[in-house]
Amino acid sequence: MKRVKELRGMMMEADPSVAVSMRKMVMVSLMEVFKDIAPTYRIRPLTHAEKSTKVKKETQQLREFEESLVSQYKFYLEDLEQTIKDWKQKKRKRSQVVSFQSYRSLAEVSVRCLCELLLTMPHFNFHNNIIVTLVPLMNDPLKTVSDMCCDAFRKLFQEDRVGGASLATVRVISGLIKSLNYSVRPEEVEMKKDLEATATKKKFMTNKEKKKNLSRMQRKWKKAEEKLEKELLEAEASESKERKTKLHTETLNIIFLIYFRILKKAQKSVLLPVVLEGLANFAHLINLEFFDDLLNVLQNLIQSGNLTNRESLHCIQTVFTILSGQGQIVLLCL
Template sequence: QVKKETQKLREFEEGLVSQYKFYLENLEQTIKDWKQRKLKKSNVISLKAYKGLAEVAVKCLCELLVALPHFNFHNNIIVLIVPLMNDPSKRISELCVEAVKKLFKQDKLGYASLGVVKVISGLVRGRNYDVRPEVLKVFLHLRIKEVELQKDSEDIAPKKKFMTYKEKRKNLSRMQRKWRKAEEKLERELLEAEASESKEKKLKLHTETLNIVFVTYFRILKKAQKSPLLPAVLEGLAKFAHLINVEFFDDLLIVLHSLIASGDLSYRESLHCVLSAFHILSGTGDVLNIDPMKFYTHLYKTLFSLHAGGTNEDIGIVLQCLDVMFAKRRKQVSQQRALAFLKRLSILALHVLPNSSLGILATNRVFMQTFPRMDLLLDNESQGSGVYLPELDEPEHCNAQNTALWELHLLQRHYHPTVKKFASHLIAGAPTEGSGALPLDLSQRSATELFETYCMKGMTFNPPVASVAPRRKDTFLQRDSFVDEELKKQLQQHISEMVTHKPLDFAKHLKESSLA
C-alpha cells in the first residue's frame, strides 16, 4: 500500500512538472511569435493583438520568476526574462525590470540573484555594452550587506525549543533525562554546524555575485567610458565600493580621478566618482596611505554648481559625500579644510531650496560639533594672517579662518521656520543643551533625513502654512455711536445742511460763454 501511494505521488509530481514545462514553452512561443510578426509585418492578425498576448505572457513569466525561485525551470525563466529587460517596448521592459528588482530584494540565500547576475553580465557583454541603463541599475537592489548577512543567518537557522528542567523532572525518569540531555547537546551542535555552514555558503554565493558585478563595471570603465551606462556604473560603485578587493583600490582611484579630470562627466556623475572614492577609502581602504586631496578639491570647486534653479536631487548626493568625507574621516581632515568647507557651505545655503538649506545646515552642525575651533567663524575679529579668498578653489589655502559666517544672520530671516531655528542654533555655537539647543525631532535626524523630510516635491510646505481667517470689515454704528451729545447734535446739523445744499453746476460758465 505504501508503494502504491508513493507511485501515485510520483506520477502526480511528474505530471505536474510536465504540464508546467508545457505551460512555460507556450509562454515562450507566444513571445517568439510576437517578435517574428514584428519582423515579418503580417496582416493576417494585427500586431497589436500579438503584442497584447506577449505582454500577458511576459507578466506570467515575471510572476513565476518572483514567486517560485526554488521550483523547476527557474533558470530557464531567468534566461527568458533578462533579455526582455532591454526590449524596445517600454511596457515589457518595465515589467521585467520590476520583477528582477523584487527577486533581488526577497532573495535571502543568493542562488537566484547569482543566476540573474550571470545572465545580465553575459547580455551586456554580448550586446557590446549597448543596453538600456535600467538593465545595470537593477544591481543596486542586490541584498549584499554585512548586516543583512548576520540577520539572515539567524533567520535561516531553525530555532529548536528544548524542554525545561521542570518539564523533564515532571515527565521523564532519571535515565530518560540523561538520554534527553545527551540528545539535546547533539542537536545544538548540529544546529550550530548547519547555521555556520549556511552562512558560509551564502557568503560564498554573495562573493561570487559581487565578483561578476564588479567585472561588468570594470569592463565598462575600461572599454566604454562614454557609454550611457557610465552613470549606472558609478552609482553601483558608490554603493558597493566598500566590498571591493583591496588589490584593485589604487587602479580604481586612478580611473575615477581620470574620469573627473576628463571633463566629460555630468555633475552628478562626477559626484558619484567622489562618493565611490571615499567609500573605498573609508572601508578596508583606510589602511592605505592615499591622500584624496584631489577629490576634496573637486567637490569644493563645484559646490556652487548647485542652486535653486537647478535639480534638487544632486544635493542628496553631496550630503552623502560630505558625510563620508568629514564625519567618517575626521582624524584625516585638517582644520583649514574643515573651515573652508564650513564657510562655502554656509554661502551655498543661501542659494538653494529650504530642504537643501536644512541638509547643509545640519552638515555644518556636525562640523561645529566634530572639529575643534570652528567657532572662529562666529567672531568678527580675524585670526592669523591673510585675507579670505572666496573664489580660490584650494580649500587649504583660502584663509577661511579670517572670515565670519555672516550668512547665518541672513538665514535667521528665512521664510522657512525650521531654517530659522537651525541658523539661530548655529549662531549660538551649536550647543547640545540649553536655550540654544535644537528640539529632539531635529537634533536626532541626519542631514540626508532632513533633506528628504522637508522635500517639496509634492508642492506642499512642511510645516504646513497656518490658514489666515478673513478680515472683517469695519462697520459704523449709527445708534449710540457718540458719547458726547453736543458733538452728536453738531454732526447731525452739519449733515442736514449738506443735504439741503444746492448741487454745483460745473457747466454754468460754459453756458454763459456760448450765449454771448
C-alpha cells in the first residue's frame, strides 16, 4: 500500500514535458491495481469495541491492509473527481503546467476510469460516490463524455442481477432531472434480451460419469456434500429473491415517479416522447391507485393536439394496456 501511495503521488507530476502523459498513465495504472487487489466484499469500518479487542497478528495485518486500501482508494476517487471538476470549472489548479485543453483530455481519462470502476467494482466501497459523479455527466455537452457515461450505465442496468446499483442510479437520475427542471437530453435505451439465456453452454462431465471415478466412501461423502449444497442454495435463493423483488419494486416506483412528474409538470419537455414510450412498454406494472389520474392526464394530452401521431399512439397503447389488466377493476367500479 505504500507503493500505491507513491504511485498516487505521481498524479501531481509538475514537469510540463511529461505532466499530462504521466498523470494519464498513473490514473489508468491505479485503476487496474485497485481492480486486482480489492476484495469481493465491502470493507466496513471497525467499531470501537473491535479496535480495542486483541486479535491474532494475521488478523491485525489484514485489518491494517483493508484500512489502508479503503483510504488510498478514496483519495484516488477524489483525485479523479477533482480533475473533472477543475476541467468543468475551467480552473488550472495544481500549478500552471497543464493547459485547459490538456485538462479536458485528463478529465476524459478520469471519466473512463470511473466508468470502468462503476462496472467492475459495484460490490466495493464508494460505489454510490462514483454513481453521483457520473450521472450528471450523462447530460454533458461533450459527446465523448456523455456517451461514455450513458454506455456505462446501460451496461450496469443489464449486468446488475440484484438491483442495488440500479436503484442507487435511478435515485440519482430522478434528483438530477428534477434539479434541472426536466431540461435534459433524452437518450435511447435498447431493450435487449438477457444475454445469459442465449449464451453457449459449455459441456461438463455428468454426475454419472464423475461417480464412476469415485470410491464407495467418496461417493457417500459426495452425496452428503451435494445435499448440503442444495439446501444452502435453496435458502440463499429464497433470501436473494425476496431482496431482489424489494429492490426492483422500489426502482420501478422511482421510474414511474419520474414519468408522472414530467406528465404533470413538464409536458413541453423533450423528455415527453420518451416518457410516453416508457409508459406504453411498462403500463402493466403501474399500481392500481395511479390509474385514474394517469388516464385523465393521457386524455388531456391527446385532446391538446400537441402530440405527434407516434406519441398519441403511445398514449392509446398505454390506456389499452391499463384497461386490459388491473384496469378492468376500475371499469367495474364506474
